[in-house]
Amino acid sequence: MTRHIKIALIGNPNSGKSTVFNELTGLQQKVANFPGVTVEQMAGKLKLKDTAGNDLQAEVIDLPGTYSLYPKSPEEELPFRLLCNPDHPLHPDVTIVIADGTNLKRNLFLCSQVRDLNIPVVLVINMMDLVRYKQTEIDFAKLEEYMGVRIVPMNARKNEGFDQLKAVIASLPGKTTGQQLDVRSLAPEVVDNIRKTLHVNSDYNAFLVANNLNVIDSFELTDDQRAQITATNERYEFNAPQLQAKETLQRYTLISQFLKDAVQEKQEPIQHSYSYKIDSVLTHRFWGYFIFLSVLFIIFQSIFTWASYPMELIDNGFNWINEKVQAGLPPGILNDLIVGGVLAGINGIVVFIPQIALLFFFIAILEDTGYMARVSFLMDRLMRGFGLNGKSLIPLMSGVACAVPALLSTRTIRNRKERLITLMVTPLMSCSARLPVYTLLVALVIPGDRFLGISMQGFAMMVLYLIGFGAALLAAWVMKYFLKSNERSFYVMELPLYRLPRWKTIFLHILEKIRIFLFDAGKIILAISIILWVLSSFAPGDTFENIDRKYSNPQYTAQFAPDEVQQKLQAEKLENSYAGMLGKVIEPAIRPLGYDWKIGIALITSFAAREVFVGTMSTIYSVGDEHAAQRTLKEKLQAEVNPETGGPRYTLAVGLSLLLFYAFAMQCMSTLATVYRETKKMKYAIIQLVYMSGLAYISSLIVFQLLKP
């Protein structure tokens, strides 16, 4: 007979919790969806045999890293909800507390809180290699007795201690009993009242509930119960923050006494630690910044160069599939829909994976080694002035490659407001999708001359990237005053010891990021590409039939090569499709920016992804030859005449106006989908769309109106 149990993992950040989780569950992981919680957490499966030889099937839930059971962010509410509500569907049968053995005092504080909830607790003392290296002697028997929990020493990185942990879980330690700290005496009436009104496990459980009334909605209280609890709290003047401070102090005092007796530490000044010595270089006033810039440089070089090979492979692979499908299916709407809509959409999603994987590979290494905390330490002062955080720099810089992985990397920012601002401004960084647009337009309107030996076109390119960065900082600075946050900005952050990266953890982390992108953002991108395909493939009435008939006329077939006829046909169809009609509809709105309806079509089709601009322009201007596309397109554009002025359509004013538009406008469905996904609020995706497009419109308008002849 198989028994099913639930195990929760909890621990301080940097305690090695995720290594333990990965080692216990391997690839058997999935994102667990918790009711009423906005953060997703990982859950995995573990098979065991209990002491009687029966199968034990455990669901292991990885709770977010936290320092205490007092939640200060939505992420930290999760441990409270699960552990403090015995009726919660995910309330664990066993709780494993992971503690960093080199920092027992702070780690045992959390363990002590959890064990006072009177639920079965196993304490894992991790990083035993470092404990031994520091020549710290831990008397485990004594500590077990003081803490009233089973203890398993572990070196998770080296896979040591897991057999013992599994054996302890299988023997199912009973509930902890008694209270390490007597909190009832701090507020006896309130504690007694909650124990009477609610199903809770212990006095401390009741005390925590009284302290966190704002997050007890998962308790399914009746109005009467809620009113009674609130009334009792008020009657006995329950001062939550004061009592939290008292509890914290008393608990730390208690743990200090335990540790004094059970642990012998060699008093070694922190300045002798290898981490301190590494920091002397990595946070140095010169070398610190130099190394950081070098690291960024290496990361982006790799993303640009390494990712280009698999991306090309993916594109070629899709071309091959497209051909097969096109040839294999009878021609018609279904064929076009699959090739032009569905496959093109999936291609547009999958092609991002190499960049995402590489970026997360590097970011995971920076995080895992402890370097990210130092980056934050170096840059925080600079970024704070803009309402950002030291950690905002990584997403901002990653945004030069692609905003989508960059946005996913904002999760390392703990402060909600700073994270939100980073999410909102990162897409202003000039991403790689803008590159083809920039290349075409710069070549078109900026002279190829050199000035003082510097290529003007190269200089213009650099200025475009700087404008993007400047706009991101400026937007952040403005948002700092508009975004309201009742959460105070705390920076307080541990500088963890430097450790070698854990490859398995990093690998699983990358897999998870790719999975999130493919299935969540992917759905939306696919939907939009299909809509765009429909808009540009259909026209009202029999418009397309008439065009087809027109070009089958000998007048054309005799005069032009079949390819050329086909191009003209496609161009005319696009002009008359719903997308083309929309281009004409928006023409009055974009005329002040110097654009005509042809550019309008390109703006509409590149709404989902900027890089579509170049493709659309070449379709509109009927230039087919793939290899010479850029050049011939450039020539076509140069030859285009503005019927109103009689001069060229693409003047410097129009070119710069378009460049600024593409630098600022939000034209990336993947990004909007990711922002929605990361904030869980449509509001922020819409705000981003509106403010970026507004910025694009206004700056293009100003530039065109100032420069137009």
Add this chain to the structure above:
Amino acid sequence: MSQPVKVLSELKKGQKGLIDNFTDFEISLKLLEMGCIPGETVEVIRIAPLGDPIAIAVSGYMLSLRKDEASAIRVRTS
């Protein structure tokens, strides 16, 4: 008895102090749970190149905090 009381942000690199109390209650809750307990020794071990934040040694580990957060901790220096 008459040890000088300063706030932590006034300490120079390498200076030590004993945590006495806090001037900002809200931040103190966060600092307490991170192991900044009255009676603990703190030492400023590093100051970021731009002057802020700072890194301190407390309860056997390294903690970084912004200067305005450090100014919420009153310390006795010897």
